[in-house]
Amino acid sequence: MYKNKEKEVVMMAHLSFDSSALKKFVHDNELGEMQAMVNAADSQLRNGTGAGADFRDWLHLPSEYDQEEFARIKAAAKKIQADSDFLVTIGIGGSYLGARMAIDFLHNSFYQAQTPEARKAPFVVFAGNSLSSSYLQDLITLIGDHDFSINVISKSGTTTEPSIAFRVFHELLVKKYGEEAANQRIYATTDRARGALKTEADANGWETFVIPDGVGGRYSVLTAVGLLPIAASGADIDQLMAGAAEAEKAYVDPDLSKNEAYQYAAYRNILYRKGYTTELLENYEPNMAMFAEWWKQLAGESEGKDQKGIYPSSANFTTDLHSLGQYIQEGLRNLMETVVKLDTPNHDLDVPGAANDLDGLGYLEGKSIDWVNTQAYKAVVAAHNAGGVPVMTVHIDEENEYTLGYMIYFFEVAMGISGYLNGINPFNQPGVEAYKTNMFGLLGKPGFEEVGDQLRAEMDD
Ligand SMILES: O=P(O)(O)OC[C@H]1O[C@](O)(CO)[C@@H](O)[C@@H]1O
Helix, strand or coil: CCCCHHHHHHHHHCEEEECHHHCCCCCHHHHHHCHHHHHHHHHHHHHCCCCCHHHCHHHHHHHHCCHHHHHHHHHHHHHHHHHCCEEEEECCHHHCHHHHHHHHHHCCCCHHHCCHHHHCCCEEEEECCCCCHHHHHHHHHHHCCCCEEEEEECCCCCCHHHHHHHHHHHHHHHHHHCHHHHHCCEEEEECCCCCHHHHHHHHHCCEEEECCCCCCHHHCCCCHHHHHHHHHCCCCHHHHHHHHHHHHHHCCCCCCCCCHHHHHHHHHHHHHHCCCCEEEEEECCHHHHHHHHHHHHHHHHHHCECCECCEEEEEECCHHHHCCHHHHHHCCCCEEEEEEEECCCCCCCECCCCCCCCCCCHHHCCCEHHHHHHHHHHHHHHHHHHCCCCEEEEEECCCCHHHHHHHHHHHHHHHHHHHHHCCCCCCCCHHHHHHHHHHHHHHCCCCCHHHHHHHHHHHHC
8 A cells, every 4th residue: 555654644643624725815814813703703613602502412422322223223224234134224414415425435335236245234324315207217227126224314304305215115114024024023113202304213213313403414423323324335434333323522622723614614605705606615526426426415504595605515535626627727716625635545556557658657657546536636737726725624534433433523513603603503504495395386285286387387378
């Protein structure tokens, strides 16, 4: 494995935030001048004096997680591993993205195509995150006669997409195993006491796990929402929580010279006020593409409200340098970039030699491919910087559970601070109801008839 001394230092830090490429965009005095505002945001977040204070329980999840529930999650994961080839994980938004990104991040890039023996765990598949009938049928076909279990995840228990998918897979499960045995294969992650799913689970004896009241969907990956599917996939959730717990300690001091998560929040705010209104989260590892999708919900639902907020987008490098790269270099100058850069890959290879040198790559013969990747990253930072795009970098040492837990907490705490810095409630999401109301109207849901009539009339116009 390729390592150097500099990387060893980074490894000890697990994660480090690098703002050195911002010099052209942010003066030296500006960060310090944010300190008073950051102190106020910190107080809102830590003391519950800000809007949305009831949804801050994610802050102490890593250190205070219910140990009885944690043990049950691990036991359920073991049972699923023993009796299932597939775990159908049903949920959407915060009830989906965390588990999905973590499983991609923590496993072989071709996890999905591995044999069960190589994977040493069931194939965790996802449903209920779209309304595509083809997707559902393709998944049914993939599962075929294999053994499977279901983890249905919904705080409300009435979200349309997962509810439909759950009906489909529940029916399939009962058909395959009979009602009683099917009930032993359903794991419901939902509200502690209320809601449709909790009621149904209790009535049927399904094992249930809790989405705590004070944790919103996008902050729930370190609850059973993420932990059960992640554990079932064979990943080490003890290490995931240990990394997050370390970050919980690391990002507690509001002093901007010490707290890198707060620095990130402050720099985003400084840049946003200068007109950099879109942020691209970028990676140089294909298995981090879903991490950006998780981050987009975290940032978008937390900050995009009251007609303001940074628009969260993403790009996957180096592939998107050959598509979005043109726009980033020369398009509308409202972009900022945050790169998640992996410093030590799980595997490294050398560029092979070739008898002839027709592709002109001879000069790279014997060089590590990760070294090439890192030079590409450095080259892109310099090019985008010159082109007028501020770039920040979050360096992570390795792709493992510990680092992922650490990074999850880094971004969560940064978004909380960032939201308060922008004068909004970072923990609600009132805007997501608008499409639901219209959809319910068009679908004819009882109580929404008037909306439906009005929409149909407008559409006929
Ligand atoms: O867990 P539920 O209630 O099904 O909600 C799923 C997702 O829907 C939202 O409420 C809004 O779309 C998200 O915040 C949440 O993560």
